[in-house]
Amino acid sequence: MDIVLEVWDTFLGDRLYATLVPASLSSSITFPSDSVFNGTLSFFGQPDSYVYEPATKFFRLEPSKYAYLSAWPRDNIYRQSVSFFLITWIFGLFIYFICASLSYMFVWDKTTIKHPKYLKNQIRLEIAQTMRSMPVMSILTVPFFVAEVRGYAKLYDSVSDEPFPYYSILQFPLFIAFTDFFIYWIHRGLHHPLVYKTLHKPHHKWIMPSPFASHAFHPVDGWAQSVPYHVFPFVFPLQKFAYVILFGFINFWTVLIHDGEYVANSPVINGAACHTMHHLYFNYNYGQFTTLWDRLGGSYRKPNDELFRRETKMAEQEWKKQTKEMEAILKTVEGTDDRSYVNEETAKKNL
Incomplete structure (x- = not known):
């Protein structure tokens, strides 16, 4: 950085x-x-x-x-710390609003607001949660960036500095593999009953998320799931520009898996459909980029086939099926549902 x-x-x-x-x-x-x-x-x-x-x-x-x-x-270490806090906070919000707004305008299916599990004032609540969390997440991230610029990371500049030939290409799949493994276990750990209601439930408030839910975490939750990204360059060499590109890609991907556009019907990629299964049914699809560790960990759930057909994706029959199963799982995970839905009467009819 x-x-x-x-x-x-x-x-x-x-x-x-x-x-x-x-x-x-x-x-x-x-x-x-x-x-x-x-x-x-x-x-x-x-x-x-x-x-x-x-x-x-x-x-x-x-x-x-x-x-x-x-x-x-x-x-000066104090100046570097303050600068990185401001950079992470300001540009984090800038990327968030640009990507989420574009996704909302051009990608997200607006029919979602009619879903019985869509919350009252949900987008405003998602943005408010992000605005509260972003400065705290930025503070927690600062030590990693400061340590990097003070020479403790394995960041390198040019191809002549790479550890071996073609590493500049291999660093990308290595980064994905490393972060996907650790985020899976961190995310799954956040679903443990001892920490779920305090740390991870704020993000699961959004049963049918919009793109603005992408960064709407409890700050410790959001930071914890970002730790593997920041640890990677202290363990493996990483080219400086590649690091900046990957940082931007991560934020873009986070919006992408919350955009509700189910394009990637793949057994490998953990796309928006897989992540929708996670928000709906809680205990499935913890992975970030791939389904590998969910498959190995026994937590993979194939997205409903109905999600990939526009005529059934937002059909009332599919909503009823989703709602019935979601409510049963929610009672086990959270107990009483304290959410306020946009159409309480519709939600009750679908139970």
């Missing part, structure tokens, strides 16, 4: 910190040459010790004068 941080600093961060934390604040503070404070400041970064080094060999963004006018230079 050092490339993202350099772009942020060049176009916004340098001026921001030069204004909010000007170098003059520290000009009157001096310590003896052998002071322990000097050693500490050296670790956190000092204005007069900062030397610009481009984050990548592929382009160079020469810093303006503002890069040297803050008491917090670019390599």
Whole structure:
């Protein structure tokens, strides 16, 4: 993420910190040459010790004068932490609203709002949950990004730096395999009765999710399921631009599996249809990208064939079948259903 941080600093961060934390604040503070404070400041970064080094060999963004006018230079750990919090929060919301809005307008089947298990004011509630969770998830993610830019990850820049030939291609399926395995077990663990109602139930509030449910988690839940993405570059080499691309892809995929457009009728891909089975019936299809670990773990459920035919996908008969089974499973998983549905009378008729 050092490339993202350099772009942020060049176009916004340098001026921001030069204004909010000007170098003059520290000009009157001096310590003896052998002071322990000097050693500490050296670790956190000092204005007069900062030397610009481009984050990548592929382009160079020469810093303006503002890069040297803050008491917090670019390599200051406090500044990096604040910057990554703002980047993760602001751009996380930007990606969320762009992708979810486009999916809502052009992909999501609006007939879903007539489903007996669609909630009153659901989209507003999904957005509100996301807005509450995103800043907390951003704070929890900051340590990973800071550790990366401070050199603790195995991120590399160019093909000449890759560990062996063709690794730049193999890193993508390796990333998918690694994260799919760990997210399966983390997600399944979140369904354990000891933690489900506290951490994971807020995301299962949406029985028939819209694209805006994609990031509507309890913050610890959302963060926990993202941990494998951030751990990967500390275990395996990962090219810097590939990391940024994969970060964007993950957010896009999260929206995709909540968009209600059942295209991938595949025994391998854990697409929107598989994930709909998860929201409807709780204890199935925990995987993120593939059905592999659900099959091995005995939790795979093939999506209903009716979902792939437009004439039956949103038919009343299919809704009744879904509702009846969902209610039976819900009593075991949650007990009393405390949701407020858009059409309570329709929901009661379908029981």
